[in-house]
Amino acid sequence: MIEFGRVGHRYGERTVLDDVTLTLAEPRVALVGANGSGKSTLARTVNGLVAPSSGTVRVDGRDPVRDGAAVRRRVGFVFSDPDSQIVMPTAGEDVAFSLRRTVRDRAERARLAAATLADFGLGDHVEHPAHQLSGGQKQLLALAAVLVLDPDVLVCDEPTTLLDLRNKRAFAERLAGLRQQVLLATHDLDLLDGFDRVVVLDGGRVVADDEPGPAVAYYRALCS
Amino acid sequence: MTPLGLYEPGTSPLHRAPPGASLLAVVALAAGSVLTDDPRVLGGLCALVAAGWVVARIPWRRVWPVLRMLVALAVLLGAVQWWLIGPERTLVVVLRLVSALGAATLFTLTTRVDDLVGAVERGLGPLRRFGVDPAQLGLLVGLTMQSIGTLSGIAGQVRAAAKARGADRSPTAFAVPFLVRTLRHADALGEALAARGWGDEDDDR
Numbered sequence: 099m100i101e102f103g104r105v106g107h108r109y110g111e112r113t114v115l116d117d118v119t120l121t122l123a124e125p126r127v128a129l130v131g132a133n134g135s136g137k138s139t140l141a142r143t144v145n146g147l148v149a150p151s152s153g154t155v156r157v158d159g160r161d162p163v164r165d166g167a168a169v170r171r172r173v174g175f176v177f178s179d180p181d182s183q184i185v186m187p188t189a190g191e192d193v194a195f196s197l198r199r200t201v202r203d204r205a206e207r208a209r210l211a212a213a214t215l216a217d218f219g220l221g222d223h224v225e226h227p228a229h230q231l232s233g234g235q236k237q238l239l240a241l242a243a244v245l246v247l248d249p250d251v252l253v254c255d256e257p258t259t260l261l262d263l264r265n266k267r268a269f270a271e272r273l274a275g276l277r278q279q280v281l282l283a284t285h286d287l288d289l290l291d292g293f294d295r296v297v298v299l300d301g302g303r304v305v306a307d308d309e310p311g312p313a314v315a316y317y318r319a320l321c322s
Numbered sequence: 323m324t325p326l327g328l329y330e331p332g333t334s335p336l337h338r339a340p341p342g343a344s345l346l347a348v349v350a351l352a353a354g355s356v357l358t359d360d361p362r363v364l365g366g367l368c369a370l371v372a373a374g375w376v377v378a379r380i381p382w383r384r385v386w387p388v389l390r391m392l393v394a395l396a397v398l399l400g401a402v403q404w405w406l407i408g409p410e411r412t413l414v415v416v417l418r419l420v421s422a423l424g425a426a427t428l429f430t431l432t433t434r435v436d437d438l439v440g441a442v443e444r445g446l447g448p449l450r451r452f453g454v455d456p457a458q459l460g461l462l463v464g465l466t467m468q469s470i471g472t473l474s475g476i477a478g479q480v481r482a483a484a485k486a487r488g489a490d491r492s493p494t495a496f497a498v499p500f501l502v503r504t505l506r507h508a509d510a511l512g513e514a515l516a517a518r519g520w521g522d523e524d525d526d527r
């Protein structure tokens with residue numbers, strides 16, 4: 099369960115989150131909003147990438163800032179640009195990098211990485227330079243590198259921004275099949291099929307919090 | 323694609339060699355090339371490196387960009403050195419450069435970065451008592467290798483964008499966006515490392 103208690107955040111003089119209070123227990127929750135609405139900043143507070151200026155964040159009762167290591171073991175994070183998330187030269191090495199703390203044996207790490215990539219349809223790319231993969235393959239690799247650790251919560255920040263329609267669908271299907279609680283920050287409304295709850299942010303505040311139908315209708319009206 | 327080496331899968335003796343030993347061999351070769359001024363010895367080192375490429379069975383599609391880069395560098399550097407220090411010294415400098423770059427590239431083509439990182443971590447393990455963190459240095463090696471591809475990609479995109487705007491001859495049109503995107507990439511990479519728990523090991527200890 100993710101809890102935000104009166105969370106506020108400022109970048110200099112600019113307020114990006116203002117008094118956000120939410121308790122997210124549903125398996126699929128989306129944060130929707132226009133550019134600059136605060137959804138990415140709110141998502142980043144979940145694993146301590148952003149320490150809120152005020153208020154509290156708890157993930158299963160733990161504080162992501164004070165207890166960052168423990169929270170990050172439970173929370174996987176997928177960014178919009180996989181090129182920034184991939185830290186090793188080849189696909190196999192990047193997935194293996196995620197396992198460095200949990201699997202000490204290198205050969206076992208490599209085997210697990212190869213098996214995970216195969217599960218994501220990237221079995222032929224284990225040895226390939228990661229930066230040469232297509233955009234869709236890179237985003238799947240980024241997802242595989244996070245899910246290989248089997249976190250309890252997956253936070254995705256605009257994960258389909260750089261994907262074409264086919265890859266976007268493939269990514270959405272992959273998300274739909276996960277056992278993890280998913281918190282998705284997006285302005286791509288096509289991704290919300292099957293979501294339990296949609297929180298709409300505007301100017302750093304929660305302006306709607308409902309099932310996808312009414313929340314999306316509110317967001318559309320807000321943008322029109 | 324960058325001509326500089328990134329791992330090329332294979333089963334040759336060089337691929338199977340322990341990464342620590344391979345790294346030491348490259349360092350020894352580079353050091354040896356600096357210690358001698360004899361063009362015959364340096365020519366021999368170049369021949370040795372070339373033989374390594376043959377033994378490693380590196381495919382031509384990977385050899386050609388490296389060869390092109392080495393020839394271009396040799397011609398450019400050779401012309402400047404010839405003008406500055408004369409033909410005999412130029413031959414020494416060029417052979418030295420070719421042997422060292424050829425060996426380093428061969429090393430990266432035949433060694434998985436993950437294995438190299440492991441070798442660095444193991445090799446530096448004894449220095450832990452002096453405050454050296456082998457894991458951090460190992461990651462530094464991995465990130466450096468990864469950055470070759472990423473920065474090469476950014477440079478290609480920036481060049482294409484400058485060309486599209488008719489500014490392909492402007493150094494500023496390349497340098498400014500390249501610097502901005504590189505710094506932005508560095509920021510995002512740091513954030514990604516934090517998200518993937520890098521540095522949390524300290525909390526675990």
